[in-house]
Amino acid sequence: MAAPRYIADPEDQVRIVALDGLSVIFHAPSGMTHIVAPPTPEILTALRKGPADAAELLRRLSAHYEIEGDDVAARLNELEAAGLVRRA
Amino acid sequence: MRNSLALQIGPVAFRVGSVWRAPIEALAGLYAGYPAPEDGICDFTVRLEPEKPWRRWLRPSVAIQGDYILPDAAPLPLGMGLLAAEMGMNLQMALGQKRYLLLHAASVEKDGRALILTGESGAGKSTFAALLGERGWRLMGDEFALLDLETGMLRAFPRAVSLKNGAIALMEREVIPTRFGPRLDGTPKGSIRHMRPDAAAIARMGEGARPALLLFPRFGAAEAVRPVGQAEIFMRLTQASTNYVALGAAGFDALTRLVSTIPSAAVDYPDTDTAIGLVDELWRQAA
Amino acid sequence: MSDSEQDETGAGAVMPSRRTVLVLGAAAASTVVTIRPALAQTAGSVLNCEIPVPGPHAAGSYIGADGTPVAAGTPGAAPPLARPLSGEQARVLLRGSTPPGVNPQSAQAYANYIRRLQAGMSGFTCYASLQMPR
Numbered sequence: 108m109a110a111p112r113y114i115a116d117p118e119d120q121v122r123i124v125a126l127d128g129l130s131v132i133f134h135a136p137s138g139m140t141h142i143v144a145p146p147t148p149e150i151l152t153a154l155r156k157g158p159a160d161a162a163e164l165l166r167r168l169s170a171h172y173e174i175e176g177d178d179v180a181a182r183l184n185e186l187e188a189a190g191l192v193r194r195a
Numbered sequence: 196m197r198n199s200l201a202l203q204i205g206p207v208a209f210r211v212g213s214v215w216r217a218p219i220e221a222l223a224g225l226y227a228g229y230p231a232p233e234d235g236i237c238d239f240t241v242r243l244e245p246e247k248p249w250r251r252w253l254r255p256s257v258a259i260q261g262d263y264i265l266p267d268a269a270p271l272p273l274g275m276g277l278l279a280a281e282m283g284m285n286l287q288m289a290l291g292q293k294r295y296l297l298l299h300a301a302s303v304e305k306d307g308r309a310l311i312l313t314g315e316s317g318a319g320k321s322t323f324a325a326l327l328g329e330r331g332w333r334l335m336g337d338e339f340a341l342l343d344l345e346t347g348m349l350r351a352f353p354r355a356v357s358l359k360n361g362a363i364a365l366m367e368r369e370v371i372p373t374r375f376g377p378r379l380d381g382t383p384k385g386s387i388r389h390m391r392p393d394a395a396a397i398a399r400m401g402e403g404a405r406p407a408l409l410l411f412p413r414f415g416a417a418e419a420v421r422p423v424g425q426a427e428i429f430m431r432l433t434q435a436s437t438n439y440v441a442l443g444a445a446g447f448d449a450l451t452r453l454v455s456t457i458p459s460a461a462v463d464y465p466d467t468d469t470a471i472g473l474v475d476e477l478w479r480q481a482a
Numbered sequence: 483m484s485d486s487e488q489d490e491t492g493a494g495a496v497m498p499s500r501r502t503v504l505v506l507g508a509a510a511a512s513t514v515v516t517i518r519p520a521l522a523q524t525a526g527s528v529l530n531c532e533i534p535v536p537g538p539h540a541a542g543s544y545i546g547a548d549g550t551p552v553a554a555g556t557p558g559a560a561p562p563l564a565r566p567l568s569g570e571q572a573r574v575l576l577r578g579s580t581p582p583g584v585n586p587q588s589a590q591a592y593a594n595y596i597r598r599l600q601a602g603m604s605g606f607t608c609y610a611s612l613q614m615p616r
Contacts, residue, residue, distance in 0.1 A: 122444065124451040126425035133447035138440070140433065140447055140517040142426055146504045147513045168504060176506035182513065189514045433517045440517070 110161060113183055114195040115154035121191075123148060137190045150182055151191060158195030196242060201232050205341065205352035205400050206295070208232030209287065211280050213243035214251055218276025225277065225355050225376040225389055228397050239263075239291055241283030246270040259283040263290035275379050278387060281357065288339055289437040295341035295350060296442055296449045299435040302340045302349055303332035308407035309349045310478065311340055313435055319414035322362040325390065326467055327474070329369050334396045335404065344445045347452050348403040353396045355389040363388045365467075408481040409459035412470065416463035420473065423461050429454045457481075533572055535563040535592055549594025560588030572596050 115121075122133040130148050132141045146168070153159070153167040161180045168174055186192040196212030198219040213219050241261040245251035255273035259265075261283050271279045288297060300313035301324030310332070312320040321337040328334030335351040342349060355376065358366055363378065363386060376389035391397075411423060411431075432450060433439045439446045458481050464470035507513060536543050536551045543551035544559035552559050563584075567575070574581040575593040584592065 122447060124455065126429060126451070126455060128424075129426035131426065131429055131447070131451060133444055135444060138443050140440075142430055142515045142517070144513040146506055149504055171501070172504035173501050174504055174506060179506055182506060185512065185514050189516055191514070430515075430517070 112158040112160045112195040113154055113164070113187065113192045114158045115151045115186075115192045117155060121151070123151075132191070134191060139190060141189055141191065146182065147186065147191070150179075150186065154192055200226075201235060201237055202226055203230045203232045203400075204354055205336070206350050207239065207288070207292075207352065208237040209239050209241060209284055210237040211241045211243070211283065213276065213280070214245060215243065215255065215257075215273060215276060217273065218243055218257070218280055221277040221376060222280050225391055227391070228394065239284070239287035241280060241287060243276060243279055243283070259286065261287055263287050265290075269383075271382075275382055277376055277389065278379055278382055281355065281389065284354065285338065292341075292438055293441065295343060296446050297436055297438050298340040298342060298432055299338070299437070300340040301337045302335040302351075302404075303327045304335050304349075304351070304402075304404040305332050305478070307404055309335060309340075309404035310474070311349070311406055311409045312412050313340075313409065313432065314411040314413065318412060319362075320412055321356060322358065322365065323412050323414070323467070323470060325356045325358070325362075325366055326369065327471070328392060328396060330471060333399060334392045342406075342449050342453060343403065344442065344449045346403075347406070347449060347456075349406050350403050351396070351400045353392040353400050355391050358388050358390055360385045366390055406453055406457050408478060409453075409457055410474070410477065411459075411461040413461065413463045414470070415465065417465060418469050418473065419461075419463040420477070421461040421463075423459055425454050425459075428459055533596065534566040535595055545588070545591040545595050547591050547594070549591060549596070549598045551595075560585070560591035563592070567592070567596075 116134070116136055120135045122135070124131050128144075130143050132143055132148075133139075134141065149168060149172065150164065153164055156167070159167060161183060164183070165174065165177070165179050168179075183192060187194070196214060198214070198216045199210060199212035200219050200223050201208065201210045211219065211222060239262050241259065243257050244260050246256040246258040250256040250270075256270040257273055257276050257279040258270045259268060259279050259282055263286055265286060298311070298313060300311050301320045302309050302311050303324050304310075310327075312324055314320055324334060324337050333351075334353055334356070335349065336353055337356040338354060339352050340349055341352050356366075367375070367388075370390060374391045374393070378386065378388045380386045409428065429450060432454065436446075436450075439450065442449075460477060462470070462473050462477070464473060536545060540551035542554065542562065544554050544556055544561055546552040546556065546559050571581040571584065575584070575589055576596060578593070580586040580589040
């Protein structure tokens with residue numbers, strides 16, 4: 108079975124403001140507000156380019172950052188539960 | 196309704212109606228000097244009605260009705276009708292206010308800039324604001340701070356201050372008797388006495404102020420000033436706002452702008468003189 | 483992480499080639515806290531979370547002084563908590579104090595337990611969990 112692919116909503120539907128090391132996000136499609144820590148903003152940016160499974164997301168992130176840890180699937184589950192990403 | 200009073204409080208106009216006369220008389224006494232709404236047009240209506248028809252006369256019991264209601268709210272005895280009217284107005288704001296972001300906070304003004312006092316109920320912010328109002332600050336409000344969604348300015352909303360238990364005696368020592376409503380004992384929150392803001396606060400209720408400092412005051416601890424992270428402040432203010440969620444993106448923008456632009460601190464104080472000293476110092480630093 | 487290398491352009495500007503580190507976090511750590519609507523008339527508890535001590539993965543264990551779950555009856559270990567800790571209690575413990583309702587002799591063990599949770603165990607979805615310095 109192919110790994111699930113995820114996508115994030117486009118930039119104009121999400122407002123993000125940095126506040127002392129964390130970020131607050133307003134997600135217009137759901138009307139909900141979240142407080143998030145890294146690597147959430149970076150993951151959302153990476154998923155805006157198009158659908159990606161966990162491995163592809165890891166590749167996209169590695170192009171810009173030194174990655175520590177490899178459990179990107181856990182982050183995706185969390186973001187999906189919050190409604191910030193969805194299955195493509 | 197036969198007995199009714201229309202009140203303009205800051206940018207909000209209320210009509211309070213009642214089948215009984217006494218609560219309206221008490222309300223009129225407490226709000227002596229407040230303007231009537233222009234053209235009599237009101238934003239919200241509160242109605243004090245008997246819980247059941249026969250409770251109008253038999254152990255009279257006041258249910259709070261109005262444009263917005265809480266269906267399971269317990270009624271109050273007629274002797275606490277004034278409290279019912281105040282709670283009714285709070286309810287209209289909490290459930291119906293859409294034009295301003297509501298923060299559960301007290302606010303005072305000096306030189307066109309506002310100090311916002313927020314925090315958990317019972318921490319002493321209302322009392323502290325009332326006291327500052329008697330010490331050279333203009334009281335803008337003790338229960339709700341109204342943040343203009345577009346300009347980021349704070350609007351004044353100077354309702355009568357709701358003093359509880361120990362705070363009653365404290366303010367009775369500071370303020371003339373004619374500015375108080377009746378003392379109400381045995382309410383769900385203990386003893387309550389309402390106090391009218393001073394003449395300056397009433398006269399200037401149309402004047403807003405630019406938020407300049409946000410404090411989380413806590414009475415009853417050793418003197419301390421602690422920084423609070425901006426994300427934590429944002430979180431606490433959303434929890435202290437009854438309409439943040441309903442306001443969507445506009446609420447988010449207004450609140451992030453507030454949190455990211457003004458300095459803040461948590462202040463603990465063992466007595467009011469210490470508190471006032473701390474505030475003066477922090478206010479100077481924020482200028 | 484490699485040491486930074488300096489890369490000089492012809493104009494004399496210095497460009498470090500070290501990249502930002504992104505920590506993905508452990509399996510059950512938390513990086514998202516959602517704002518829940520406040521009730522009409524309360525300005526009460528602000529941290530919507532509960533931390534069971536110990537968590538379900540170690541149910542019945544006591545908490546050793548260093549915060550690891552240990553067998554019941556281990557000398558010096560703190561007992562499991564009957565009620566989960568609130569976010570506010572967790573923050574007080576992490577500051578080194580004892581919140582009301584917690585035995586002062588156990589406070590340090592519980593605080594260490596919470597600190598270990600930040601390294602990625604279940605049940606820690608509080609705002610406080612976002613405060614981890616990396």
